[in-house]
Amino acid sequence: MSAYPVERAADEAGYPIKQGVFVAVAGPSGSGKDSLIAYARDRLGHLHNDIVFARRAITRPALPGTEEHDTLSKADFERARAAGRFALSWCANGLSYGLPASLDDEMRAGRVVVANVSRAVIPQLGERYAQVVPVIVTAPRNVLARRLSSRGRETMEEVLARLERSEAGTVPVPGAIVIDNSGSLEEAGNRFLEILRKAAAWSDTCDRV
Numbered sequence: 001m002s003a004y005p006v007e008r009a010a011d012e013a014g015y016p017i018k019q020g021v022f023v024a025v026a027g028p029s030g031s032g033k034d035s036l037i038a039y040a041r042d043r044l045g046h047l048h049n050d051i052v053f054a055r056r057a058i059t060r061p062a063l064p065g066t067e068e069h070d071t072l073s074k075a076d077f078e079r080a081r082a083a084g085r086f087a088l089s090w091c092a093n094g095l096s097y098g099l100p101a102s103l104d105d106e107m108r109a110g111r112v113v114v115a116n117v118s119r120a121v122i123p124q125l126g127e128r129y130a131q132v133v134p135v136i137v138t139a140p141r142n143v144l145a146r147r148l149s150s151r152g153r154e155t156m157e158e159v160l161a162r163l164e165r166s167e168a169g170t171v172p173v174p175g176a177i178v179i180d181n182s183g184s185l186e187e188a189g190n191r192f193l194e195i196l197r198k199a200a201a202w203s204d205t206c207d208r209v
Contacts, residue, residue, distance in 0.1 A: 016130040020107030021203040023196065026119035026173070027137035030144035032181040032188070033116050034067045036137060039189030040114075040196055050200050052106045054115035057086070057098040067116070072096075087128060090121045104128075112199045119173050133199055134176040135192065143182045 025033050041053055057070040059077050072080065077096045081089050086098035103113050107129055117125070125132045177195060181188040 016126065016128055017104060017107045018130045019110045019203070020129065021112045021131040021133060021199040022103075022107065022125055022129045023112060023114045023133045023135060023199055024117045024122050024125055025114065025135045025137060026117055026122060026176075027181075028139075028144055031137040031139045032185070033137045035185055036179070036181060036189055036192045037114060037116065039185055040193045043189075043193055044196070047197065047200050050203070051112045051114060051196055052103070054099050054103055054113055056116065057100070059096045072098075088117070088121060088125065090118055092118050092120075110203055112196060112203050114196065122173055122176075131202065133195065134173045135195060136173060136176045136178045137181050137188075138178060139180065139182040 025037060027033050037053060041051075044051055055069060056067070057072050057077065057080065059072055059074050061071055062069060074096065077089075077098065080086065081098065085101055087101045087103045089096065089098040091097070097118070099115055099117070103115075106113050119134075119136065122132065122134045179188050179191055
């Protein structure tokens, strides 16, 4: 995994952004990050105007059953990055990922921004946003292997090899909130939803300081 430098405007005044709270969701493939995010998004209630779910740009086509994202070619992605259209961008497993620069405006408006990111870039988020809450979604290796194998994109041997590479390159995230998503989606989803509610309350407090 490699990360590009945190994207900045030519004038760096105003960074890190002190308003808002950025909830950075990370974890291995198969841990259910997208499912948790979707579960919470559907149950926000009165907080739906206060919490924003980032839509990523990725250099791969959208596949059925996967997250909705903007698909860019490698060349278009690099042009967008050079033009400052990303708040954060990184490369992993041969793909490039980007979060839109418009998230800065959401943060300055005091909202909670939720994004699926690589754990390796979480420290860089602190250079752009003052309030970052890292959430690591986990599940036992056998659960991850079963979920990944059920997608039908890789053989079980390929899945196990990928999990071994992922475990070998795991980067610790100090202070992260860990959610075990090996049980019911409702249990893990409600815990994640509570984290978002607390983040919204924290954001409201930050805006008044």
